[in-house]
Amino acid sequence: MVFKWHVGKRAAAGLALASVVVMSGIGSVPAFAAEPEWHHAAALNGTPKYDADARHFDYVNPDAPKGGTVRLAASGGFDTFNILAQKGNIAPGILNIYESLMEPSLDEEDISAQYGVLAEAVRFPDDYSWVEYRLNPDARWHDGEPVTADDVIWSFEKSIELDPQRKYYFQNVQKSEIVGDGTVRFTFDVSGNRELPKIMGQLTVLPRHWWEGTNSKGEQRDISRTTLEPPLGSGAYKMKEFSPNRQVIYERVPDYWGKDLPIRVGTDNFEEIRYISFLDDSVQFEAFKGDQYDFHTERSSSQWAKRYDFPAIKDGRVVKEIFPDKSRGVMQGFFLNQRREKFQNPDVRQALNYAYDFETTNEIVSANLLKRVNSYFAGTELASSGLPQGKELEILEEVRDMVPPEVFTEEFKNPVGGNPQNVRANLREAVKLLRKAGYELKDRKMVDPKTGEQLSIEFLYRDKASERTLLPYSQNLEAIGIKPILRLVDTSQFVNRVRSRDFDTVVLAIGQSLSPGNEQREYWGSESADNESSANYAGIKNPAIDKLIDKVIFAEDRETLVAATRALDRVLLWNHYVVPQFYSDETRTARWNRFGHPQQMPEYSTGFPTIWWYDEALAAKTGAAR
Numbered sequence: 001m002v003f004k005w006h007v008g009k010r011a012a013a014g015l016a017l018a019s020v021v022v023m024s025g026i027g028s029v030p031a032f033a034a035e036p037e038w039h040h041a042a043a044l045n046g047t048p049k050y051d052a053d054a055r056h057f058d059y060v061n062p063d064a065p066k067g068g069t070v071r072l073a074a075s076g077g078f079d080t081f082n083i084l085a086q087k088g089n090i091a092p093g094i095l096n097i098y099e100s101l102m103e104p105s106l107d108e109e110d111i112s113a114q115y116g117v118l119a120e121a122v123r124f125p126d127d128y129s130w131v132e133y134r135l136n137p138d139a140r141w142h143d144g145e146p147v148t149a150d151d152v153i154w155s156f157e158k159s160i161e162l163d164p165q166r167k168y169y170f171q172n173v174q175k176s177e178i179v180g181d182g183t184v185r186f187t188f189d190v191s192g193n194r195e196l197p198k199i200m201g202q203l204t205v206l207p208r209h210w211w212e213g214t215n216s217k218g219e220q221r222d223i224s225r226t227t228l229e230p231p232l233g234s235g236a237y238k239m240k241e242f243s244p245n246r247q248v249i250y251e252r253v254p255d256y257w258g259k260d261l262p263i264r265v266g267t268d269n270f271e272e273i274r275y276i277s278f279l280d281d282s283v284q285f286e287a288f289k290g291d292q293y294d295f296h297t298e299r300s301s302s303q304w305a306k307r308y309d310f311p312a313i314k315d316g317r318v319v320k321e322i323f324p325d326k327s328r329g330v331m332q333g334f335f336l337n338q339r340r341e342k343f344q345n346p347d348v349r350q351a352l353n354y355a356y357d358f359e360t361t362n363e364i365v366s367a368n369l370l371k372r373v374n375s376y377f378a379g380t381e382l383a384s385s386g387l388p389q390g391k392e393l394e395i396l397e398e399v400r401d402m403v404p405p406e407v408f409t410e411e412f413k414n415p416v417g418g419n420p421q422n423v424r425a426n427l428r429e430a431v432k433l434l435r436k437a438g439y440e441l442k443d444r445k446m447v448d449p450k451t452g453e454q455l456s457i458e459f460l461y462r463d464k465a466s467e468r469t470l471l472p473y474s475q476n477l478e479a480i481g482i483k484p485i486l487r488l489v490d491t492s493q494f495v496n497r498v499r500s501r502d503f504d505t506v507v508l509a510i511g512q513s514l515s516p517g518n519e520q521r522e523y524w525g526s527e528s529a530d531n532e533s534s535a536n537y538a539g540i541k542n543p544a545i546d547k548l549i550d551k552v553i554f555a556e557d558r559e560t561l562v563a564a565t566r567a568l569d570r571v572l573l574w575n576h577y578v579v580p581q582f583y584s585d586e587t588r589t590a591r592w593n594r595f596g597h598p599q600q601m602p603e604y605s606t607g608f609p610t611i612w613w614y615d616e617a618l619a620a621k622t623g624a625a626r
Contacts, residue, residue, distance in 0.1 A: 038121040038134060042102075042198060043113040050105065050115065050263075059107045059602040060266025060611050066252070068614020069272040070595070071293040071625060073284050076491065077245030077277050080226035083204065084162045088226040091248050092275040095204070097142075097233025099258075101133050101152070102201030106602035112515040114201050115263055118147055118234070124197045128188070131197035135182040140257040141207045141234050149178040154208040156186075158223055164533035168522060172196055192554050195517035207232045236268035249274045266598075269613040281463065291592060294625065295608055298588040300465070305367035308590060316593065317622045323587045327604035329377035332509035334459075334579040338539040339501055342455060346404070347437040349576035352457075354430035355476045356579050359418030365468045366582070372414055373580035376569045377512050384566040384573070386411050391563035395551055396570070402544035404574040412573040414580060423476070431480050446481030456483035458504040462494040466507065469581075499532050501539065507581065508537055516565055520549045524572060538577040545571055594619040 041048040056062045074092035081091050083098075102114040102122065116122065119133035139147035153176050160167040175187040186200045210232040211223045221227070230239040236259065237250040250273045258264050276293050278284035285303075288296045289310050298304045312318040336343040336352065343349060358372045375383030388396050388408065396407060406412075415426045431441060439446050439455060446455045457477065459470055467486065474484035489497070497503050510523055521528060526541040528534035548568040555561035587606055596615040601607060619625075 036123040036125050038123045040121060041113060041115045042122055042201075043108075048105075048113040048115070049108045055262045056265035057105055057107065057263065057602075059598055059600055059607065061596075061598045061613070062266045064266050064269045064596075064598075064611075064613040065616075066269050066613075067271045068594075068616075068619070069274060069625060070270045070295070070609045070612075070614070071274045071276060072295060072609070073288065073293045074275045074277045075281070075284070076279060078248070079244055080228065081231050081239075082223065082225070082227050084158055084206075085224050085226055086163060091242065092277070093248060093250055093273060094231075095235075096237040096250050096273060097231065097235045097239060098204050098206065099139070099147075099234050100202055100204050102198075106605040106607060108604075112198065112513075114198055117258075117263075118152075118205055119201070122197065122201065127191040128194050128196055129191040130185055130187040131200055132179065132183055132185045133201070134180075135184075136258075137182060138257050139234060141210070141232055142238050142253060143210070143232060145207070145209060147205060147207075147234055149182055149184045151208050152184045152203070152205050153178060155206045156203055158206070159203070162224055164531070165522075168528065168531065168534060169199065169518065172518075173200070193518075194556075195515075195553060199518060205234070207234070236264070237273060240272065245277060247274065247276050267610050269611075270609060271614075273609060281465070288590070291623075291625065294594065295589065295591045298590065301366035301369035301584065302468070304588050305369065312592075313590075318590055319593045320588075320590050323589065323601070323606045324603075325379075325585050325587045327514070329375070329380035329382060329512035329514075330373070330509055330583050331376040331378065331512070331578060331580070332373055332583055333507065333581045334505045335508050335537045336505050336577060336579070337501060337503055337537070338541075338577070340504060343504075345437045346576050347433040348439075348455075349579075351430040351433035351437070351480075352477075353576060353579045354415045354426040354433065355480060355482075356415075356473055356581075357417030357423050357426070357476060358414065358582065359416060360423070361469055361472055362582065363418070364472075370582035370584055373583050374412070374414060376510070376572050377516070377565060378580075378583050379585045380512070380514055382512070382514070382516065382562060382565040382569065384412070384570040388567065388570060391560060392566050392570075395548070395564055395567045399544040399547055399571070402542075402547075403571045407570050407574050412570065427476060427480050434480070441481050444481055445483075454481070454483050456485060458485040458487050460487050460489065460494065460497060460503045460506045462489055462491050464488060469507075498537065501532065501537075505579075506537070510535060515561070517553050520552055520568065521546075524568075525549055540575075540577055542571075542575065545575075592625070593622045594625065 040052045041050065050057065076089060078089045078091040080088035081094055083090055083094060099117045101117060101119040103117050104112065104114055116136065118135055118139050120136040121134040122131065124131040135147060135149060135152070141147060156170070156176050160170055172188045172190055172193065173186050174189040177185055179185045188196050211221050214220055215229055228244060236253060236256050238253050240249040240251040242248040252268060252271050278287060285296070285307070287293060289312065308320060313320065334352070336349050338344055362368055362370050377383045396403070400408070417423045417426060434446055438448070440449050447453060448455065461470065470486055474486065477484045498506060522534045523536060524540045524545050525536065526543065526546050528536040529539045529541045545568065548564060548571060551564035552561060552568055555564050589606065594615060595612050595618070597607065597612045
């Protein structure tokens, strides 16, 4: 029997996945003995949870009602619907109209498990030197045309041609080709990288015939340019109407080709999904209080503690709900730009950590709701702790002469503040480290004796609310003779300066999946340090880290992957590239009480709005949305 799969919504860009597969029963023609078999799913460890006979995922309500509208907020305006051209601001929610080859589920311990979407089956050899996807013959664009292998190859080629980040991410693809009716193959320039077949599964597929055609005015479309012409898609939604920089509305496709797939049962329940753009966070929240959009995720702990006391909260029309966040790790902190000479000495970087008083800031600003980041994979089993042992120690021994000796002798711990005594002790330690780095404290100024210049640090930021954290940090830096410069800029300036690496330090967050892989090269690898489109904001060029990244990428099993990731984490920490800030391992939400969700929620996502639905009874009590 031919079994067709589709999974929940839109895997996060860059999610690292790797590869053990199971028998799927797909296809009726036996594979040749020398050829890999076709499978309906792939996973990193063992067997994917859902086999080819599953009717739907456990976390959905298969009888969820269809209908209603959900209104979501988006930050900033938009002026293009083209997801590939690196120009303009892309409309929020645009991926609702597209599909990828494969996607993950939301409730598996092995978060890397992938199931077919446009691809009904996948196969690859034991050495992972190539991967093939066989397309679902039922897959259709919204104009009724079939999704073809040519669409897949063209989408891949345009992705790496137009998007430097995608080019870097897909850099190991040596060849892309059509190898049969509805079948594409990607051949890699390396073998043994289990993640590569899954990386290719994330490819978003666009319609070649539409992009190479003409618009209603007879003008030739150009995928390298911005456009506000609603594009053709293949997903569960299509664009209904829009107002540039203000609002875009997507409507459910009634004859969506995948609506009856077991993987789609219980999902895509809203008749309309509406995105409303806001340019200011404060204005956005006031709009939420005024019932102008439905669902708000609160990222500020201080705001969570202080501002949810408006009437709709008190009378139950707005519901607060916290969901555990087990799906990712994170490093958030002050990224120190090593392209600047003053940050190239690790003693200087470590001194800046001693000057940061997280505990006091957490109490005063965040109501003690946050945790200190103590790992580049904070909040996951991938975070290093204690001293290295077992396989992790074996891996680190290979780079022993290339890493700080503390990697083997001390557990990394952030300095602890929270009271005047601790803060004074930490600042004394910071001064010692700066003196060790060659600076001198003269007339209450930390100066370079060679030049006589005071050590200064410019903090680049775009949200004035950041000053609640920056001001107390600045006071501590001034106390040890460092001159802090607070530079508030608008969003476009911030983005341009970060891209051009024109900053001393910025607060950024790097999210991590539970199955790290190739994306680590973009975050911390030497090759990406000089690439403006990469996420290597700190400018890290370290051969030991490059070797450890390869250990992660080429790990043969989960045990080795965890050990290699912890080793990488430990070396990153002891090089002090970032002054770690804080994180939360829960998602804080508030919503107008018009929606239902399954009783058994997925373990690794809120699933909103994909598996939620409009509840007529609740809406009647709360009041219909305007």
